[in-house]
Amino acid sequence: xxxxxxxxxxxxxxxxxxxxxxxxxxxxxxxxxxxxxxxxxxxxxxxxxxxxxxxxxxxxxxxxxxxxxxxxxxxxxxxxxxxxxxxxxxxxxxxxxxxxxxxxxxxxxxxxxxxxxxxxxxxxxxxxxxxxxxxxxxxxxxxxxxxxxxxxxxxxxxxxxxxxxxxxxxxxxxxxxxxxxxxxxxxxxxxxxxxxxxxxxxxxxxxxxxxxxxxxxxxxxxxxxxxxxxxxxxxxxxxxxxxxxxxxxxxxxxxxxxxxx
Amino acid sequence: xxxxxxxxxxxxxxxxxxxxxxxxxxxxxxxxxxxxxxxxxxxxxxxxxxxxxxxxxxxxxxxxxxxxxxxxxxxxxxxxxxxxxxxxxxxxxxxxxxxxxxxxxxxxxxxxxxxxxxxxxxxxxxxxxxxxxxxxxxxxxxxxxxxxxxxxxxxxxxxxxxxxxxxxxxxxxxxxxxxxxxxxxxxxxxxxxxxxxxxxxxxxxxxxxxxxxxxxxxxxxxxxxxxxxxxxxxxxxxxxxxxxxxxxxxxxxxxxxxxxxxxxxxxxxxxxxxxxxxxxxxxxxxxxxxxxxxxxxxxxxxxxxxxxxxxxxxxxxx
Numbered sequence: 001x002x003x004x005x006x007x008x009x010x011x012x013x014x015x016x017x018x019x020x021x022x023x024x025x026x027x028x029x030x031x032x033x034x035x036x037x038x039x040x041x042x043x044x045x046x047x048x049x050x051x052x053x054x055x056x057x058x059x060x061x062x063x064x065x066x067x068x069x070x071x072x073x074x075x076x077x078x079x080x081x082x083x084x085x086x087x088x089x090x091x092x093x094x095x096x097x098x099x100x101x102x103x104x105x106x107x108x109x110x111x112x113x114x115x116x117x118x119x120x121x122x123x124x125x126x127x128x129x130x131x132x133x134x135x136x137x138x139x140x141x142x143x144x145x146x147x148x149x150x151x152x153x154x155x156x157x158x159x160x161x162x163x164x165x166x167x168x169x170x171x172x173x174x175x176x177x178x179x180x181x182x183x184x185x186x187x188x189x190x191x192x193x194x195x196x197x198x199x200x201x202x203x204x205x206x207x208x209x210x211x212x213x214x215x216x217x218x219x220x221x222x223x224x225x226x227x228x229x230x231x232x233x234x235x236x237x238x239x240x241x242x243x244x245x246x247x248x249x250x251x252x253x254x255x256x257x258x259x260x261x
Numbered sequence: 262x263x264x265x266x267x268x269x270x271x272x273x274x275x276x277x278x279x280x281x282x283x284x285x286x287x288x289x290x291x292x293x294x295x296x297x298x299x300x301x302x303x304x305x306x307x308x309x310x311x312x313x314x315x316x317x318x319x320x321x322x323x324x325x326x327x328x329x330x331x332x333x334x335x336x337x338x339x340x341x342x343x344x345x346x347x348x349x350x351x352x353x354x355x356x357x358x359x360x361x362x363x364x365x366x367x368x369x370x371x372x373x374x375x376x377x378x379x380x381x382x383x384x385x386x387x388x389x390x391x392x393x394x395x396x397x398x399x400x401x402x403x404x405x406x407x408x409x410x411x412x413x414x415x416x417x418x419x420x421x422x423x424x425x426x427x428x429x430x431x432x433x434x435x436x437x438x439x440x441x442x443x444x445x446x447x448x449x450x451x452x453x454x455x456x457x458x459x460x461x462x463x464x465x466x467x468x469x470x471x472x473x474x475x476x477x478x479x480x481x482x483x484x485x486x487x488x489x490x491x492x493x494x495x496x497x498x499x500x501x502x503x504x505x506x507x508x509x510x511x512x513x514x515x516x517x518x519x520x521x522x523x524x525x526x527x528x529x530x531x532x533x534x535x536x537x538x539x540x541x542x543x544x545x546x547x548x549x550x551x552x553x554x555x556x557x558x559x560x561x562x563x564x565x566x567x568x569x570x571x572x573x574x575x576x577x578x579x
Contacts, residue, residue, distance in 0.1 A: 012345065014528050015396065015511070015531070015534070016530050018338075018563045019395040019396075019399075020398075020399070021393070021399065037386060039512060063367060073425065090295060095474055096312065096373070096374075097364075097374065098367065098368060098373065098374060099370075099479075120357075120512070124395070125394075126377070126394075126511065126534075127360065127364075127377070128357065128360050128361075128376075129360050129363070129364035129374065129376060131361075132332065132360075132361035132362075132364045132365050133364050133365070133368055135365075136336075136364075136365045136368050136369070137368070139440060140332065140440070141331075141440055141441055142332060142333075142361070143331070143440075143442045143444040144331075144332075144361060145357050147505070153363075157445075160331075161505065161506060162357060162358060163330070163356055163357070163358075163457070163459070163506075164272040164358075164448075164449060164450060165447045165448055165449045165450055166447070166448045167331070167444050167445075167447050167452070168444070168445040168446045168447075169331055169442045169443065169444060169445065170442065170443045170445050171441075171442040175442070176566070180512070181512040182505050199537055221407060222371030222373070222406070223367075223372065223374070223406055223407035223408060224373040224374065224375055224403050224404070224405050224406060224407075225373075225403060225404050225405075225406040226402070226403050227389070227400045227402045227403060227404060228393075228401070228402045229399055229400070229402075230397060230400050230401075231397065231398060231399055232393070232397060232398055232400055235542075235555075235556055235558075238542075238554075238556075238557040238558040238559055238560060239558070239559050239560070240557070240559075240560040240561075240562065241559075241560070241561055241562070242549070242550075242561075242562045242563065242567055243561050243562060243563025243564065243567065246571075247545070247561040247563040247567070247568040248561075248567070248568045248569065248570065248571025248572035248573075248574070248575060249571060249572075249575055250561065251543065251545070251561055251568065251572050252561065252571075252572050252575035252576060252579075254543070254558075254559045255520070255543070255572075255576075258520070258541055258558075260463065260487070260519070260520050260541070261487070261575075261576050261579055
């Protein structure tokens with residue numbers, strides 16, 4: 001039996017660019033180039049490792065996003081994923097995370113899977129809640145925020161480093177997992193991988209294919225409302241001194257004026 | 262008055278500070294009720310603390326499920342209470358687990374979700390949350406337009422204020438839904454004796470400029486003289502010099518202390534995303550061109566191995 005692994009990935013504005021908001025208070029995707037969210041590279045990596053350990057496995061990358069989001073899928077395919085699913089529909093624009101999780105859950109059900117692998121958060125919204133929402137919608141165990149992950153005998157096992165404790169977790173497949181940036185360095189696509197990716201299948205789906213009504217998603221279907229978005233005022237230029245032997249003392253004097261010491 | 266459910270985060274039998282902040286913020290938007298889950302024998306003292314900080318009612322539920330299964334039992338409890346009590350809002354601390362709990366509760370209640378709020382106030386259409394996004398370059402104000410607002414709030418968003426209330430304890434029996442991952446083992450983090458990174462009023466962080474694991478000794482000494490938590494940049498963590506649990510940045514902890522001291526940290530966007538909302542920022546770096554100096558209230562261009570010990574000595578002498 002083929003082990004079917006689905007990886008959810010997101011196309012995000014480059015964090016090193018000057019990110020901002022469009023007039024409708026959604027993320028401005030024109031202002032900055034997009035790319036595969038760095039944290040999703042770790043999810044692709046773990047999916048590929050599990051696939052390589054398995055006798056017979058298949059890795060499908062799934063994304064919800066505009067035309068450009070194909071770039072994120074191509075990156076994952078060039079790393080070694082087998083095929084891709086792209087949910088693309090104008091009515092999706094402005095969807096909040098609750099609606100996005102509904103779209104992804106439907107797409108995953110259509111694609112079929114034994115294991116869903118996600119990154120711990122996107123690098124734009126940084127909410128970190130999508131894996132939990134998917135587990136809730138799909139009625140599956142969530143095994144999330146893992147720094148170590150393995151699949152053996154129909155069980156997924158992982159290590160979660162929380163604030164107060166480190167936990168070892170276990171759940172039967174099918175399950176939804178998410179991995180942190182500690183799970184293992186993501187591989188770089190090889191030239192061969194990049195060439196091969198061009199021939200790999202990318203299935204296009206729209207809301208009709210998923211039996212989702214347009215008014216359930218997008219800005220109209222969002223359950224949260226962004227009332228205002230304003231650039232944070234630039235910090236006023238601070239005092240900068242060069243250490244000439246008394247830099248520590250000067251810093252102490254500053255901290256004293258601010259009542260920290 | 263509108264009942265606001267506050268999930269009380271606790272560890273080692275004591276209430277964690279961010280929960281007291283939540284109770285303080287909850288009073289701005291209604292009457293707080295505390296929810297204490299899986300605290301065992303410590304439930305009574307945790308409930309008493311919640312009462313001191315404004316909880317009119319404290320719902321206490323205990324059971325092995327809360328520690329033996331991941332996330333879902335707490336979701337079961339919070340959703341059940343929100344429905345039974347007709348809560349006007351649900352507040353949870355913004356931690357990895359807190360956000361996951363909040364997300365699933367929101368979905369079950371058919372409610373909108375706001376995460377990582379740094380400010381909360383009452384508005385005409387329910388609570389208005391302020392978020393700091395895109396590496397803190399933007400401030401966003403949001404409301405929940407559908408269902409019972411479920412909001413997670415970052416630690417250090419408010420100063421806890423005592424406000425004695427009835428704190429009437431009500432025991433709750435939770436109907437668990439199952440379907441959760443099993444916690445096979447749990448190893449509590451060994452305490453360093455220093456404050457928790459996300460909760461601390463002062464954070465001293467070291468980066469690439471610290472040079473080696475041993476180099477963190479000067480960072481730790483300064484932190485101890487200030488009663489601060491110790492942080493590290495991703496470069497320092499990836500090099501194996503300091504544990505990942507102390508990483509400050511987009512993929513680590515996001516901190517918002519009163520004072521942030523960056524030592525030997527250049528200030529890459531990844532790091533700035535985790536500390537830019539700090540109230541006062543101080544940096545020590547040999548490189549006068551380091552981007553961190555664009556953020557600082559006070560910066561010293563110099564060798565951290567000379568500046569930090571001198572600062573530590575000065576603090577000791579005061």
